[in-house]
Amino acid sequence: RAKSAGGNRFELADPEADARAITRHGLTTALPTALERGEFFIEYQPLVHLGDGSVRGAEALVRWLHPQHGVLGPDRFIPLAEHTGLIVPLGRWVLEQSVRQAREWRELHGGAEAMGPLRINVNLSPCQLTHPGLVQDTVDILERTGIEPDALCLEVTESALIGADDDLLKPLRRLAEMGVDIALDDFGTGYSNLANLRRLPVSILKLDRSFTQSMQQFPADPVDLKIVEGIVSLAHSLDLAVTVEGVETGAQAEQLRILGCDTAQGWYYARPGPPERLHELALVDATG
Ligand code: C2E
Ligand code: MG
Ligand code: MG
Ligand code: MG
Numbered sequence: 001r002a003k004s005a006g007g008n009r010f011e012l013a014d015p016e017a018d019a020r021a022i023t024r025h026g027l028t029t030a031l032p033t034a035l036e037r038g039e040f041f042i043e044y045q046p047l048v049h050l051g052d053g054s055v056r057g058a059e060a061l062v063r064w065l066h067p068q069h070g071v072l073g074p075d076r077f078i079p080l081a082e083h084t085g086l087i088v089p090l091g092r093w094v095l096e097q098s099v100r101q102a103r104e105w106r107e108l109h110g111g112a113e114a115m116g117p118l119r120i121n122v123n124l125s126p127c128q129l130t131h132p133g134l135v136q137d138t139v140d141i142l143e144r145t146g147i148e149p150d151a152l153c154l155e156v157t158e159s160a161l162i163g164a165d166d167d168l169l170k171p172l173r174r175l176a177e178m179g180v181d182i183a184l185d186d187f188g189t190g191y192s193n194l195a196n197l198r199r200l201p202v203s204i205l206k207l208d209r210s211f212t213q214s215m216q217q218f219p220a221d222p223v224d225l226k227i228v229e230g231i232v233s234l235a236h237s238l239d240l241a242v243t244v245e246g247v248e249t250g251a252q253a254e255q256l257r258i259l260g261c262d263t264a265q266g267w268y269y270a271r272p273g274p275p276e277r278l279h280e281l282a283l284v285d286a287t288g
Contacts, residue, residue, distance in 0.1 A: 048269045087125050158188070187207050243265060
């Protein structure tokens with residue numbers, strides 16, 4: 001206070017920005033111990049087949065149960081974990097937990113003949129892609145768990161792969177050759193060259209939520225419809241499946257089904273939730 005009186009050297013404080021910075025700093029320093037203390041947990045959101053409405057799998061979404069701040073979503077801490085490098089052990093932990101969970105569902109569902117094996121989708125951050133242990137860690141986790149590679153799908157955002165050179169794509173290629181599916185997440189937001197898709201070892205496009213949002217009105221904007229129709233037909237001609245994110249209403253689901261999308265995910269079906277919930281949804285679905 002005394003110092004600031006001496007001149008104009010101090011900017012007026014923005015208390016909210018300060019609070020945000022303090023929290024960010026606090027969260028960053030708390031991250032490593034959070035992993036050791038088991039403060040992270042995973043919610044699962046079903047992936048539903050648009051044709052028949054069956055649950056085909058789930059996306060794993062990490063959360064942090066912070067002792068002071070309560071449950072924090074990934075947008076609050078994944079960027080910090082990427083910045084500090086904690087994303088590598090955290091991502092490995094998410095992968096192992098999720099694959100174990102997928103095996104548990106499989107065991108629980110042994111009796112439900114009608115149901116195929118549930119697949120598990122796990123998000124990968126760009127830092128994990130450049131980490132040399134990615135392929136071996138994934139192989140180890142799959143072997144330890146006894147799950148076939150084709151039950152796993154790794155989601156990488158379109159923006160992480162824009163302009164990717166061969167070195168960056170190599171680990172993804174190896175994983176794809178093993179049978180792991182690679183999905184291009186948030187597709188349509190990254191301005192990538194569509195012809196570039198041929199080069200990427202991906203088998204699934206996850207159409208960004210913004211497209212789903214534009215299907216809110218019925219009938220939807222005709223230009224948006226054309227765009228989605230075009231993406232779907234290009235994807236299918238390249239043998240890629242199309243998943244849509246953020247489906248919140250039945251009208252959106254119907255519109256996207258008509259446009260030829262294969263799988264959907266969103267609050268209309270279920271919010272992300274505990275693994276028991278996914279198990280119930282899948283079981284109800286398989287047994288009628
Ligand atoms: P994402 O991979 O695109 O995941 C979809 C996000 O959309 C999730 O947000 C999900 O809760 C939300 N969502 C699902 N359905 C709806 C809907 O109908 N309406 C709306 N408005 N939102 C819906 P969440 O859980 O907050 O995750 C945000 C992002 O954090 C994810 O986006 C993903 O990029 C990242 N993330 C989550 N878990 C992990 C992880 O384990 N590792 C890494 N590297 N990133 C993760
Ligand atoms: Mg994702
Ligand atoms: Mg996404
Ligand atoms: Mg998204």
